[in-house]
Amino acid sequence: xxxxxxARPPHAPVDEPRQPSDAVRVQILATEHWSLLATRSMLWSExxxxxxxxxxxxxxxxxxxxxxxxxxxxxxxxTLFVVLLLPIMLVVGLATYVRxxxxxxxxxxxxxxxxxxxxxxxxxxPDLERYFVTDFxxxxxxxxxxxxxxxxxxxxxRFVIHxxxxxxxxxxxxESVVAGALVGLVAVVLGLxxxxxxxxxxxxxxxxxxxxxxxxxxxxxxxxxxxxxxFPSEH
Numbered sequence: 212x213x214x215x216x217x218a219r220p221p222h223a224p225v226d227e228p229r230q231p232s233d234a235v236r237v238q239i240l241a242t243e244h245w246s247l248l249a250t251r252s253m254l255w256s257e258x259x260x261x262x263x264x265x266x267x268x269x270x271x272x273x274x275x276x277x278x279x280x281x282x283x284x285x286x287x288x289x290t291l292f293v294v295l296l297l298p299i300m301l302v303v304g305l306a307t308y309v310r311x312x313x314x315x316x317x318x319x320x321x322x323x324x325x326x327x328x329x330x331x332x333x334x335x336x337p338d339l340e341r342y343f344v345t346d347f348x349x350x351x352x353x354x355x356x357x358x359x360x361x362x363x364x365x366x367x368x369r370f371v372i373h374x375x376x377x378x379x380x381x382x383x384x385x386e387s388v389v390a391g392a393l394v395g396l397v398a399v400v401l402g403l404x405x406x407x408x409x410x411x412x413x414x415x416x417x418x419x420x421x422x423x424x425x426x427x428x429x430x431x432x433x434x435x436x437x438x439x440x441x442f443p444s445e446h
Contacts, residue, residue: 391416
């Protein structure tokens with residue numbers, strides 16, 4: 212039987228893979244860009260939902276305490292309910308803060324990825340740089356510029372604006388107020404004078420707030436330290 216010739220000679224060179232055109236490259240980058248954007252949208256939706264749940268639970272607890280105070284009129288009963296409810300609110304607030312803080316770290320990583328993709332656009336079409344408002348460097352400075360935080364020249368002012376304006380900052384502030392109120396009430400129950408109880412509550416409140424802010428900053432630094440920028444800025 213006659214053997215059929217093979218379609219390709221046994222030692223014929225294999226064709227090299229074709230390089231995609233610039234249009235295909237842009238399409239791939241744009242697809243990844245929209246994927247990161249959708250992920251950021253889901254993360255921030257979760258952050259807002261968790262913050263809303265915490266504030267709703269805290270508001271409900273305050274209303275319940277007001278109703279208990281009106282219904283019973285007894286200081287001992289009111290104090291008992293406060294001591295029972297506020298620790299629960301502290302735990303819920305702490306869990307909310309931790310999760311939102313992690314969402315912030317993930318969001319910074321996604322912003323860095325979007326900056327990196329934006330750099331890919333400019334590698335294909337460098338003349339479009341003048342039309343970009345956001346940054347195209349994937350280091351901390353580039354992420355800050357894209358997020359709108361890096362427009363401040365003073366690093367301390369930039370830090371304060373970022374902490375006060377962020378969702379974890381708001382949750383941490385409310386958490387510190389709840390902690391201070393609980394400690395002040397416990398101090399009054401233990402028989403301390405009102406001014407000492409107030410000082411104790413304020414001290415604990417500021418301490419909790421400072422601890423949460425320091426934890427957030429350290430977490431952010433560790434998160435950025437784990438990623439090596441491929442396109443760092445000159446700053």
